[in-house]
Amino acid sequence: MSGSGQGTGQAARPKRADARRNEKALLDAAAAVFVTSGVEAPIREIAAEAGVGTATIYRHFPTRADLIVAVYRHQVEALAEAGPALLVTEAGPHAALARWIALFVDFVTTKQGLARVLQSDEPCFDPLHAYFLEQLVPVCTRLLDAAAEAGEIRTDTGAHELMLAVGGLCAVAGKQPRYDAHRLAGILVDGLRAGATA
Template sequence: MTGIEGNAARHRRPLRADAQRNEDRLLETAAAVFAREGSGASVKDIAREAGVGVGTLYRRFPSKELLVEAVYRQEVRRLCEAAPHLAATLPPVDALRTWMERFIDFMAAKSGMADALRVVLTDDSERLQTRTLLAEAIDHLLSSGEGRSAARPEVDAQDVLMALGGISLMAAGEDQRDLATRLIDLLLRGIVRS
């Protein structure tokens, strides 16, 4: 089990199917609400938007910090798991572009939770592990498929990750999601073979 899955996950019993659906819906809704409203978002509003009672939310996540941590971990996991699927189902450049767009959405949610994440993620090794996992996902997309890779051979996954981080910061500062898409297109022009 990786650090991304966290200590709490090590001791959790498997959930019934309906409880798992509720938790998944809560985490998905919380990610969207945090991206939209920031870490000041109301837990009651998250529960209501997810279609569950606030008691259900608090049974699964007794504090807002635990909810933020769970959202962060789930979003990292989803992003990393998306890379092999995208590589298998889309042409290389389209897979990379789609993943990059998802990364920007992840960063928007993470930005909305930034204050709470500073409290939750105090371990530098965990942040480095997250960065490594994301770079591995990018590397998978850069080198996917025998002879299918569209990336220039000198392109480094860590460099791409840093560039995407910069794009997300610029787009968030300007509050323009379309700016991120235009910058992703520019980045892809530098990554993709002519």
């Protein structure tokens, strides 16, 4: 699974629209399998989920580490893109913030299985946490600022501390019966209304 020369050449050329769609389908399939079977799931299971052969997986992602990094980045990017879209489609900035935090909870709870892998000696995993912060803190800041400017929430809460708080609420998810991280994160976001200026 080295994929040396051919993979480098492919990476240097812009991908066609159909190639990007195919890669997105693979990443979505891998993400779904990682949630149900863990990141060590057989490649054939991911291929079956995506409806392709295993050779197609290896052509796009020569190693499992390549696939894990791509899935992580793909889902961070989707979460980053959701923030501005929610400001347009939701009833107001607080509703957009609440919906985005719900998506953030989904992301965090389904990524808990990656913790052991991300702490391994693979150097390709090292930049992922920084990438997570670079992509998502500005989005959360924009949502908080919009809600604060509308007078819907208090103004003294930062994006990083809110994301840390929600991450802490998610840490127990799946380990305790009747523990609902979504419900608790919703209570936290509703609590931001206390002290609002409107």
